[in-house]
Amino acid sequence: MESLRTDAADYHLVSRSVPIPTPSFRAVLRAADAPRTVWSAPGEAAVVGSGAAATLTADGADRFDAIREAAEALFASGDVHAGTEAARPRLFGGFAFHADSADGPPWEDFPGARFVFPRVQVTWTGGTPDAADAAADSDRGAWLTVNAVGPDVDAADVEARLDAERERVESLSDDSERGPPGVTDRRRTTAREDWRAGVETAVERIRSGDLRKVVLAQALEVDLDDDLSLPDVLSRLGEAYPDCYRFLVEPEPSADRPQTSFFGATPERLVSVRGRTVETDALAGTTGRGETPAEDEWLAQELARDEKNVHEHELVAETVEDQLAPFAASVSAGPRRIKRLATVQHLWTPITATLASDEHVLSLAEALHPTPAVGGLPPEAALETIRETEPFDRGWYAAPVGWIDAAGYGTFAVALRSAVAREDTATLFAGVGIVADSDPDREWDEVQLKYRPILDELEADGA
Numbered sequence: 001m002e003s004l005r006t007d008a009a010d011y012h013l014v015s016r017s018v019p020i021p022t023p024s025f026r027a028v029l030r031a032a033d034a035p036r037t038v039w040s041a042p043g044e045a046a047v048v049g050s051g052a053a054a055t056l057t058a059d060g061a062d063r064f065d066a067i068r069e070a071a072e073a074l075f076a077s078g079d080v081h082a083g084t085e086a087a088r089p090r091l092f093g094g095f096a097f098h099a100d101s102a103d104g105p106p107w108e109d110f111p112g113a114r115f116v117f118p119r120v121q122v123t124w125t126g127g128t129p130d131a132a133d134a135a136a137d138s139d140r141g142a143w144l145t146v147n148a149v150g151p152d153v154d155a156a157d158v159e160a161r162l163d164a165e166r167e168r169v170e171s172l173s174d175d176s177e178r179g180p181p182g183v184t185d186r187r188r189t190t191a192r193e194d195w196r197a198g199v200e201t202a203v204e205r206i207r208s209g210d211l212r213k214v215v216l217a218q219a220l221e222v223d224l225d226d227d228l229s230l231p232d233v234l235s236r237l238g239e240a241y242p243d244c245y246r247f248l249v250e251p252e253p254s255a256d257r258p259q260t261s262f263f264g265a266t267p268e269r270l271v272s273v274r275g276r277t278v279e280t281d282a283l284a285g286t287t288g289r290g291e292t293p294a295e296d297e298w299l300a301q302e303l304a305r306d307e308k309n310v311h312e313h314e315l316v317a318e319t320v321e322d323q324l325a326p327f328a329a330s331v332s333a334g335p336r337r338i339k340r341l342a343t344v345q346h347l348w349t350p351i352t353a354t355l356a357s358d359e360h361v362l363s364l365a366e367a368l369h370p371t372p373a374v375g376g377l378p379p380e381a382a383l384e385t386i387r388e389t390e391p392f393d394r395g396w397y398a399a400p401v402g403w404i405d406a407a408g409y410g411t412f413a414v415a416l417r418s419a420v421a422r423e424d425t426a427t428l429f430a431g432v433g434i435v436a437d438s439d440p441d442r443e444w445d446e447v448q449l450k451y452r453p454i455l456d457e458l459e460a461d462g463a
Contacts (some may be wrong), residue, residue, distance in 0.1 A: 049118025217431030264418025
């Protein structure tokens with residue numbers, strides 16, 4: 001494994017791909033070596049990465065630029081035979097929420113930015129076959145890719161490894177599914193009285209004009225009764241949340257600490273860039289799901305009419321359009337609508353832009369992060385309030401996770417509905433937008449609702 005810097009001009013990348021019979025997502029991920037990578041997004045190919053042929057890391061305020069420069073140096077050295085666009089070389093990873101990366105648990109092994117070029121990659125062109133978003137059989141396909149990076153990489157060796165990996169992957173069998181591990185204990189990092197005081201202070205700042213909006217988050221630490229099977233968890237999340245962005249990011253294995261895994265199924269896309277077309281979303285304003293279709297529709301209509309939620313949503317949509325404007329020849333927003341997920345409903349506005357010139361996806365990701373949906377307005381005052389109020393470091397929670405390719409195209413999601421797992425513990429994160437008429441108890445309840453997608457996959461049946 002190579003750790004690249006921006007001066008890595010003498011490195012050589014070799015990538016070879018071959019079509020394979022469609023394997024089970026769970027079986028491939030279960031057999032993958034650390035650090036493991038998962039990316040699955042609506043309308044995109046799904047990927048499981050095994051190991052790291054190269055790793056890009058960066059810290060500090062210039063971490064977006066540093067990763068872009070290192071990625072361009074890596075891809076410039078490429079000898080690539082992909083066979084299909086979906087199997088092309090890509091880097092997968094993400095960034096810390098704050099410019100200064102966290103150094104305390106559970107984020108010790110997560111720098112300010114980290115991207116992995118998988119050593120072995122399996123790509124499903126129509127979505128993973130065991131997820132609800134999978135395409136029709138006629139649109140499905142699977143590819144195996146082997147990558148290598150180094151000063152003396154030999155293409156013949158990579159092709160030999162490809163043959164060996166193909167035999168290994170084609171021999172995998174899908175073992176029986178393991179259920180949730182069960183939760184034996186919970187610890188909140190924010191007591192309810194502290195939460196109420198923090199929200200009230202934020203509301204005072206908003207009413208005084210210092211803030212327009214701020215997003216405050218909580219963390220929930222849980223002890224697990226059994227080992228956590230991420231292949232099964234991520235597979236079930238794909239079934240329950242087909243319109244969400246599933247991800248798994250892991251640091252390099254360490255002899256000093258057990259493997260840590262950051263995973264989730266987030267409903268929010270930060271940005272997608274292909275050519276000069278940009279797609280993003282404004283996602284803010286939340287309510288629950290009804291027990292009947294009639295109740296569900298009533299809740300949706302109430303959400304669409306609720307002044308607090310509509311105001312919060314419009315702040316996000318307007319700001320996203322403003323953030324795109326310096327790059328765009330045109331920006332347009334679709335009609336505001338309801339996005340229904342398994343446990344919640346959100347106000348959602350799709351936003352598209354046409355770039356005035358070619359731009360790297362990381363330039364757009366840096367310009368948009370953090371959106372008011374996870375930070376606030378004005379950004380500097382909101383970030384200061386977050387640091388003063390939250391008794392934990394966000395780490396990579398609510399930050400960009402996704403992929404980039406040699407053309408500078410890519411997709412990033414906002415790492416919500418997520419958790420960090422290590423051995424028999426997991427830390428879950430969730431947040432809510434605070435505006436002038438926010439009620440602390442109502443916001444507390446919304447946070448608990450947002451824990452459900454991950455917590456449901458940890459609690460034993462009937463818990």
